Amino acid sequence: MTTDRIIRNILIVFILIANIGCDQISKRIVRDEIGEYETISLVKDHLTLTKVENTGAFLSVGSTLPDSIKFFLLSIVPLLALSFGIVYLLRRKNLTWVSSLALSFAIGGGIGNIYDRVVHGSVTDFLHINLGPLQTGIFNMADVSIMVGMLLFFVQSLINKKVITSRLR
Structure with missing residues (x-):
């Protein structure tokens, strides 16, 4: 393994740990400071903290499934996918830095x-944005990390599409 590759993988692991740690x-x-369903206004009513324990996936999808099915679908399957993603990220030689960052x-x-789901039995969500017609569900920093990753992929694909389109002209 080359020195560049080792440095790249160390940076990837650092980014992974930083995302997990912040979350x-x-x-x-x-969990320690806010009561269940307690709401604290940070920026008027535009950004609030409201502690909710989500036993499902995104927007509580799957929260009413039987526990064994929920554990398999919301813990085991994603854990396998994320494990594959880590191996892919660390072994793939031709990923761009943006792709590596997005995946991380x-x-x-x-x-x-x-x-959270495995250790606590639910995912702690607490952030809510209300900008008039733009309103979010309650989410957490892990969700922010996921959305930043998806946004990076989207921006990279737009840039690549423009580059390819301009070369075809």
């Missing part, structure tokens, strides 16, 4: 939420 630290503070954010966020 877990923020959730721990919320998405995988780090996914690990943060799976950790």
Whole structure:
């Protein structure tokens, strides 16, 4: 393995750990300091903290499934996918830095939420944005990491599409 590859993989692991760490630290503070369904306004009513324990996936999808099926679908399957993603990320030689960064954010966020689900039985969500017509569900820092990763992929694909389109002209 070359020195460049070793440095690249160390940076990837650092980004993964940073994403997981930020997520877990923020959730721990919320679990310790905010009561269930308590709402704290940070920026008027535009950004609030509201602690919710989500036993399902995105927007509580799957929360009413039987426990064994829920554990398999929301913990085991994603854990296998994320494990594959880590191996892919560390072994793949031709990934761009943007792709590596995007995958690191998405995988780090996914690990943060799976950790919660396995250790605590639910995922702690606490952030809510209300900008008039733009309103979010309640989410956490792992969700932010996942969305940043997806946004990076989207921007990279737009840039690549423009580059390819301009070369075809």
